[in-house]
Amino acid sequence: MNLILLHPQDHWLSGSIVEIADHRAVHIREVLRAKSGDTLRVGLLGGKQGQAVIKSIDQRHVCLNVELGQAPPPRHRFDVVLSLPRPKMLRRIFRTVAEFGVSHLHLINSARVEKSYWQSPLLAPERIEEALLAGMERSRDTIAPVVQLHPRFRPFIEDELGEICAGRPCWITDLGAPQALADVPAGDAVVMVGPEGGFVPFEIDLVCSIIARRVHLGGRTLSVDTALTCVLAQGLTSVSTAPV
Amino acid sequence: MNLILLHPQDHWLSGSIVEIADHRAVHIREVLRAKSGDTLRVGLLGGKQGQAVIKSIDQRHVCLNVELGQAPPPRHRFDVVLSLPRPKMLRRIFRTVAEFGVSHLHLINSARVEKSYWQSPLLAPERIEEALLAGMERSRDTIAPVVQLHPRFRPFIEDELGEICAGRPCWITDLGAPQALADVPAGDAVVMVGPEGGFVPFEIDLVCSIIARRVHLGGRTLSVDTALTCVLAQGLTSVSTAPV
Numbered sequence: 001m002n003l004i005l006l007h008p009q010d011h012w013l014s015g016s017i018v019e020i021a022d023h024r025a026v027h028i029r030e031v032l033r034a035k036s037g038d039t040l041r042v043g044l045l046g047g048k049q050g051q052a053v054i055k056s057i058d059q060r061h062v063c064l065n066v067e068l069g070q071a072p073p074p075r076h077r078f079d080v081v082l083s084l085p086r087p088k089m090l091r092r093i094f095r096t097v098a099e100f101g102v103s104h105l106h107l108i109n110s111a112r113v114e115k116s117y118w119q120s121p122l123l124a125p126e127r128i129e130e131a132l133l134a135g136m137e138r139s140r141d142t143i144a145p146v147v148q149l150h151p152r153f154r155p156f157i158e159d160e161l162g163e164i165c166a167g168r169p170c171w172i173t174d175l176g177a178p179q180a181l182a183d184v185p186a187g188d189a190v191v192m193v194g195p196e197g198g199f200v201p202f203e204i205d206l207v208c209s210i211i212a213r214r215v216h217l218g219g220r221t222l223s224v225d226t227a228l229t230c231v232l233a234q235g236l237t238s239v240s241t242a243p244v
Numbered sequence: 245m246n247l248i249l250l251h252p253q254d255h256w257l258s259g260s261i262v263e264i265a266d267h268r269a270v271h272i273r274e275v276l277r278a279k280s281g282d283t284l285r286v287g288l289l290g291g292k293q294g295q296a297v298i299k300s301i302d303q304r305h306v307c308l309n310v311e312l313g314q315a316p317p318p319r320h321r322f323d324v325v326l327s328l329p330r331p332k333m334l335r336r337i338f339r340t341v342a343e344f345g346v347s348h349l350h351l352i353n354s355a356r357v358e359k360s361y362w363q364s365p366l367l368a369p370e371r372i373e374e375a376l377l378a379g380m381e382r383s384r385d386t387i388a389p390v391v392q393l394h395p396r397f398r399p400f401i402e403d404e405l406g407e408i409c410a411g412r413p414c415w416i417t418d419l420g421a422p423q424a425l426a427d428v429p430a431g432d433a434v435v436m437v438g439p440e441g442g443f444v445p446f447e448i449d450l451v452c453s454i455i456a457r458r459v460h461l462g463g464r465t466l467s468v469d470t471a472l473t474c475v476l477a478q479g480l481t482s483v484s485t486a487p488v
Contacts, residue, residue: 230477
């Protein structure tokens with residue numbers, strides 16, 4: 001936890017004084033071993049970040065005097081459309097998009113997605129939020145990626161994808177593609193990542209007939225979690241990579 | 245499993261006929277649902293890859309007629325020096341370096357590595373191999389990364405790192421570095437990735453006084469597993485990325 005995330009619905013005693021008593025209080029006490037008077041890095045969920053001085057701390061509560069003045073770090077230049085992965089991978093995938101500061105993650109159905117995956121309890125909004133927060137706490141971000149579920153492939157591609165792209169190029173990852181994602185022009189884009197085994201040819205053809213262009217991530221078949229991180233890492237190379 | 249990996253110590257009935265009866269046989273029967281006469285993609289651990297025709301298959305054994313003619317995919321251009329991560333991450337990290345075809349992974353001690361991590365049963369050679377094989381089966385590789393453990397930081401840096409680099413540049417990831425890994429010259433290199441919380445300043449200074457140059461991976465703090473994949477993904481951008 002490199003940033004203590006405060007929520008607008010926390011117990012605010014004034015505009016700048018907040019009292020917390022949950023896992024964040026435990027973290028401050030037991031991991032950071034902070035004491036009264038110490039300064040912590042904090043952020044307001046959906047808002048700015050800054051410092052907090054511990055006004056008081058006991059076995060249950062931590063009371064913070066908060067000063068927020070800094071903007072959150074910039075967003076990643078890619079939005080992601082990802083075939084719903086095995087539930088086992090979901091938590092890590094939410095954490096990853098949050099770590100990289102992705103604005104939108106669209107989870108879609110596709111031929112190689114098992115129907116049962118859509119029933120996973122890990123897709124409940126509170127479980128998604130919990131995993132996103134873990135990534136944001138890591139990378140010191142206060143802005144959560146917006147996660148949307150699209151359980152029908154064709155309507156998503158035909159009716160929604162164009163609007164989502166809104167003029168940005170759309171790249172679809174496909175092992176045999178003639179062009180590397182690493183070599184496409186810089187700038188904002190939407191990148192589609194398939195399931196284990198990849199998109200089927202019909203899906204690639206449909207998406208490419210409407211909006212997308214095929215790109216590869218090198219010559220190797222990668223797991224979904226590795227492929228997603230690979231896409232986001234390559235998307236860093238053409239933004240301003242100066243440390244913020 | 246995109247490649248059935250055969251071992252030289254498997255039960256070879258001749259130079260090209262092999263009988264298997266373990267989890268690979270189960271996979272062929274139950275996941276691939278293959279039957280006699282079907283062709284599978286196979287590789288010989290440490291050697292070439294190719295096709296195998298199923299000669300016979302029953303509830304226990306699968307007998308394969310193997311023809312190996314293709315070279316394994318090219319290696320990644322980076323060797324990796326990684327601070328020993330939390331045991332929970334180890335399996336995924338071994339899988340990742342194998343997926344990307346890294347030649348050498350050096351796990352080292354550093355100030356923020358907990359001593360207890362070195363006792364993890366996941367560092368036993370057979371557990372490491374098992375995790376590497378999972379990555380190689382994914383990315384269709386027959387060559388395993390060589391994993392070496394270096395439980396003492398200073399002797400490793402002072403006595404071994406120079407020889408390991410063997411004239412290649414050495415990059416050490418550090419959040420505030422002036423240069424992005426994505427912007428360094430192409431070519432083979434050794435890349436060092438720190439633990440949760442990063443290398444401490446003393447470590448960075450020591451390594452840089454001897455051989456390394458600092459690079460960053462963007463402006464965000466990343467988890468160790470994300471940072472490692474990020475390094476390897478950025479290392480793809482300047483090799484031949486043509487599909488093989």
